[in-house]
Amino acid sequence: MDLDTVMAEAAPRRFSPKDDMPEEYRKAATRMIQFHANSEVMGGYLEKPFIRQAPSLDRKLAFSAKVQDEIGHAQLLYRAAESLGVKSRDQMLDELAEGEGKFLNCFHYPMDSWYEVPMIAFFVDGAAMRRQATLKRASWEPYAHAMDKVCFEEGFHVKHGEDILRELMTSSKANQERTQEAFDEWWPRILQFFGPTNDKSTHHDFSAKVGLKTMTNDELRQAFLNAYIPKAEKYGLEIPDDPGLIYHEDEDRYEVVEEDLDWDQFFTVTKNASEGSERQILSRADRQEAVDWVREAMDGWERMGSTTTPQAAD
């Protein structure tokens, strides 16, 4: 299929591994899905320490279930990515360990206290879910199918995240203040979650033309703000003055003062060049290495017992 045909026929779940897709499409889809898969891994690892630090048994159970879900989502997504035939799952995991693999800005920052947990588990997950819901209509069928399962599970994550926020913001004044401090720190990063505005987005046009993305960064951020700012306010969180945010009541629309956001920092972070990036990547790489023996044992078992020729995807 040539690129013009792809653009003409692009529709939700239109293309699958049996279609002969042009290299431009396969590369763009791989880049996008690999980024998504990497983000699931890095988000899971960021939250993992809070299984131990959870303040109650209920939270511990829910948090371990959530981290397990995120790693499962990564597996689904690496499968969807490798079905494009550009990179194998091993290759993508190696790239992540070597600092080549890119992932969401929010997962490059350290998370030290329980007060920060709802920033990820409610706001970042909520933002992610907003975006993922639109990707059910992506043109690469295996990606859209993965989104069906991811979105099925994510409702628990977001509601559990909100439940933590609600609990903290209805408890002691000291807890409320610490939660507000965490919010002040995370809010600009959350605003940058959807990436640069449309005019500065490098990949949007192509991805939209071939049906990989169905909404722009600006539209997604707008929809997120409309839903989540009232929630923050409901629990008594104050929206920081900086970065500036102007509400246009007549249009029910928030305008973010772009100059107030540190896009240099954003691009440093998302190029894996920040201090936090290095720490997160290396700590995951260490843990991946620590369980190498499990993968090796399984590979050995598979080679011993297999009667069919292994496929590239395995």
Place this chain on the structure above:
Amino acid sequence: MIWEVFRQEEPGDYHKHCGNVHAPDRDMAKMFAQIQHGRRMKTHSLWVVPQDEVGEVDDQDTAFGGTTDKAYRWATTYNRVDASFAKEVADSEAEQRAAEKKREASSQ
């Protein structure tokens, strides 16, 4: 030889199991599948898979989802917060509620 048949109605849909056919080889299996399963029901694509190649585990072999209470992993448990503020969260909760109902109905 028996071949299990999976039908996909529209491009982008899931292939769903719809029956099986007897056939000596893959080509014949594809032909019989077309005739038996692809003629009257709307069909975009069919898969045929040798029955021997299908691995199965059923609810007699295992307790799917485990035997402990896993209420903590469902959105429907967190009722001090309300999902209706975001359609995608509410949709996910509705899907989970539907799945929960089916599980409960089958365990009774």
